[in-house]
Amino acid sequence: MVLKEATILVIDDDVDVLTALRLLFKPLVKEVIIEKNPSNIGAQIDKKNFDIIILDMNFNGLVNTGNEGIFWLNEIKKIKPKTDVVLITAYADIDLAIRALKEGASDFLVKPWKNEKITNTISSLLKARKSNASDKKSSQLGTSAIIGESEAIKDVFLKLKKVAPTDANVLILGENGTGKDLIAKALHDNSNRKDKPFVKVDVGALTSSLFESELFGYKKGAFTDAKEDRVGRFEAANGGTLFLDEIGNITLGQQVRLLTVLQNRLVTPLGSNEAISIDIRLICATNIEPKVLADEQKFRKDLIYRINTVDIVMPPLRDRGTDITLLAKHFISVYADKYNKSQFLLDSGFISKLKKHDFPGNVRELQYVLERAVIMADSTSLKPEDLVFSSIERQTSKASTTTMNLDSLEKNAILTVLEKNKGNVSKSAKELGITRAALYRRLDKYEL
Numbered sequence: 001m002v003l004k005e006a007t008i009l010v011i012d013d014d015v016d017v018l019t020a021l022r023l024l025f026k027p028l029v030k031e032v033i034i035e036k037n038p039s040n041i042g043a044q045i046d047k048k049n050f051d052i053i054i055l056d057m058n059f060n061g062l063v064n065t066g067n068e069g070i071f072w073l074n075e076i077k078k079i080k081p082k083t084d085v086v087l088i089t090a091y092a093d094i095d096l097a098i099r100a101l102k103e104g105a106s107d108f109l110v111k112p113w114k115n116e117k118i119t120n121t122i123s124s125l126l127k128a129r130k131s132n133a134s135d136k137k138s139s140q141l142g143t144s145a146i147i148g149e150s151e152a153i154k155d156v157f158l159k160l161k162k163v164a165p166t167d168a169n170v171l172i173l174g175e176n177g178t179g180k181d182l183i184a185k186a187l188h189d190n191s192n193r194k195d196k197p198f199v200k201v202d203v204g205a206l207t208s209s210l211f212e213s214e215l216f217g218y219k220k221g222a223f224t225d226a227k228e229d230r231v232g233r234f235e236a237a238n239g240g241t242l243f244l245d246e247i248g249n250i251t252l253g254q255q256v257r258l259l260t261v262l263q264n265r266l267v268t269p270l271g272s273n274e275a276i277s278i279d280i281r282l283i284c285a286t287n288i289e290p291k292v293l294a295d296e297q298k299f300r301k302d303l304i305y306r307i308n309t310v311d312i313v314m315p316p317l318r319d320r321g322t323d324i325t326l327l328a329k330h331f332i333s334v335y336a337d338k339y340n341k342s343q344f345l346l347d348s349g350f351i352s353k354l355k356k357h358d359f360p361g362n363v364r365e366l367q368y369v370l371e372r373a374v375i376m377a378d379s380t381s382l383k384p385e386d387l388v389f390s391s392i393e394r395q396t397s398k399a400s401t402t403t404m405n406l407d408s409l410e411k412n413a414i415l416t417v418l419e420k421n422k423g424n425v426s427k428s429a430k431e432l433g434i435t436r437a438a439l440y441r442r443l444d445k446y447e448l
């Protein structure tokens, strides 16, 4: 961000300082607001998003310890943790400066200031904000936006790294909400086609007539509603990647149409006589289990072979051990930022409750549950009661406990006992009737 796009708030009880800074910044920035009374800070920052806040450290002129400044700095950080705060004081007190920086101030200036020094400080902070924002964007590209460190997700990353640069067709399998969309995009972003289009079509949601017109396109007049030519998704993805989601839900007739295009690498728009040759990399995804896909009454074997040069199976969240905590921390931080809340501390009971849940809706369910928890939380720490699992998901969760295997039962028993004993391994081992070493082995096994 450049200086002239910035909105700045100056808070000082000295009217001369306020006037001087307003005169200095008015011609340089988009907007400068001055405030004499620090008690109005909350109201000011609720009203507007400031890029920089310049805050005096000594408000009543009697106590020159800078404590008032640090107090107000903390108040600002509670409401808008991302705002850059520059503190000013009349006393060149290095200890105070360091304390202010530790408490989250972005910089520190000593009165009387040189105008050039203060504008340079503000300009560099604005530049740093810009580069942080663009770093964030680029990290969304590779696999860095896909969070996970469990053995199960590491296998996925390995496969992704190997397969992405090839032109192989990939079938991504996995329950709803496991991250199939993210993997499809990562395959494209890490391929030689990354600068070409990535086109996604939810084929499971298309009626028969829409399936044809969406995928193959049409010429004006091909049917009653065809008022002008329309490019189909195959053609739109030319040179790039076509991602067909919910592939397991298409009819046998649609499967034949798809197979023909994939075999000949040609599409003919409805109402046209001319076939267009297409060069696409195909990625498909489905939440249907492989054994159902293997049922020839529902799915053509020749199509399965064609779309499934390589398959990537997304593990359900309940099998991803420590990823639950890792993802939880990520989502909590994202939502704390989004809803302008300070970062939360996580109560140990909160983490145990998360780990015990079965997550039938996988990462998507975790994401929604945490967004709700962040919105509803009354304090700065998240507690078990802040976690409310949706009754719909709970129903599914109950159903799935009937098919629970011994491992899940053992894992849940360990978690319950650990929670009861506040994480004390010796007490928990005793209660479970096993040795400490045996408990540690199991903690390792279940990545707890």
Ligand SMILES: Nc1ncnc2c1ncn2[C@@H]1O[C@H](COP(=O)(O)OP(=O)(O)OP(=O)(O)O)[C@@H](O)[C@H]1O
Binding pocket: 145, 146, 147, 148, 174, 175, 176, 177, 178, 179, 180, 181, 182, 183, 287, 327, 363, 364, 367
């Ligand atoms: N490993 C991960 N790291 C960060 N976010 C994730 C991860 N996995 C999934 N998500 C998030 O969870 C949500 C669901 O993921 P996604 O849509 O990719 O799942 P899906 O398997 O394609 O679901 P569906 O089968 O319902 O289409 C998205 O918001 C996605 O960003």
